[in-house]
Amino acid sequence: MKELIEKDLSILRQEEYMSPGHLACQGCGAALAMRHVLKALGPETIVVLPACCWTVINGPFAYSSVGVPVLHTAFETAASAAAGVRAALEVLGGPEATVLAWAGDGGTFDIGLQALSGVAERDEDILYVCYDNEAYMNTGIQRSSATPLLAWTTTTPLPRPKPRPKKDMMAIMAAHRIPYAATASVAFPEDLAAKVIKAKIYRGTKFIHILTPCPPGWKSPSEQTVRLARLAVETKVFPLYEVEEGVRHRISYMPKGIPVREYLRLQDRFSHLQEEEIGRIQKLVDQAWERLVKKALW
Numbered sequence: 001m002k003e004l005i006e007k008d009l010s011i012l013r014q015e016e017y018m019s020p021g022h023l024a025c026q027g028c029g030a031a032l033a034m035r036h037v038l039k040a041l042g043p044e045t046i047v048v049l050p051a052c053c054w055t056v057i058n059g060p061f062a063y064s065s066v067g068v069p070v071l072h073t074a075f076e077t078a079a080s081a082a083a084g085v086r087a088a089l090e091v092l093g094g095p096e097a098t099v100l101a102w103a104g105d106g107g108t109f110d111i112g113l114q115a116l117s118g119v120a121e122r123d124e125d126i127l128y129v130c131y132d133n134e135a136y137m138n139t140g141i142q143r144s145s146a147t148p149l150l151a152w153t154t155t156t157p158l159p160r161p162k163p164r165p166k167k168d169m170m171a172i173m174a175a176h177r178i179p180y181a182a183t184a185s186v187a188f189p190e191d192l193a194a195k196v197i198k199a200k201i202y203r204g205t206k207f208i209h210i211l212t213p214c215p216p217g218w219k220s221p222s223e224q225t226v227r228l229a230r231l232a233v234e235t236k237v238f239p240l241y242e243v244e245e246g247v248r249h250r251i252s253y254m255p256k257g258i259p260v261r262e263y264l265r266l267q268d269r270f271s272h273l274q275e276e277e278i279g280r281i282q283k284l285v286d287q288a289w290e291r292l293v294k295k296a297l298w
Helices: 002-009 029-041 053-057 078-092 105-110 113-122 169-174 189-201 222-234 275-297
Strands: 045-049 070-072 098-104 127-132 180-185 206-211 241-244 248-251
Touching: 029 053, 029 098, 029 127, 029 189, 029 206, 029 222, 045 078, 053 098, 078 098, 078 113, 078 127, 098 105, 105 113, 105 127, 113 169, 127 189, 169 180, 169 206, 169 241, 180 189, 180 222, 189 206, 248 275
Parallel strands: 045 070, 045 098, 098 127, 127 206, 180 206
Antiparallel strands: 180 241, 241 248
16 A cells, blocks of 8 residues: 555646636635645546535636536535435446545534534545635634634634634544544645545545635735644644544654644734633643544554
């Protein structure tokens, strides 16, 4: 498997399946994520898009910024629609293709969770990617259950930022005992591509959670997107790891352990935080990292 992944990685830069004429905001992490994922999967891919930022990014009917078939579907149905596409392909006897459900955190953590859980329980043969910009960005920066603790959003305005921590979506998916689940980052494209290629090899439900900074929603400069994505990993806020069969945890990159304030200070959605609150977030991040390390050692 290692040799196959290395061979596929060697050709990632030769083909592009996303055109520059998309409608993403400047510095959009979600656009960068789609480019990397499609380069890893190749042309034999069918994308299923629910209502999300990417519904707009892809372009108005009858145009599309991606060079593979795209099915637009309802907000809550990315996983179930993808399962339907897979079933149709099997009835028709082909073609061989990766069915890619591509949804944001709102359509994954919240609105689409029931359909995703059902697909995972049945172990439908699809690849589900959640591009996580940590709020409902397309409709006005409302909080989702992926929004971090104490973050500003339009529905958690100051002086009452979000009072609850981010939902652990990876733990939820691992609990379904699906063949493969992984986190990835647009700042680590080779790690991301290797995980996509590895997921493609497995049969059954695969889940990849990609952190994709959003300059308007995070109130950050557009040129800082990759830096923010990297800092999220290096501060252990968003560690890179994979889980096989819901049990075997492997950390794919060991972070430097940069203080979390270096990540927070680049985002005005956290500009209201006091030292005590930053310390609280740091403590929670350290505790989550310790739990992950124990799972990886088990």
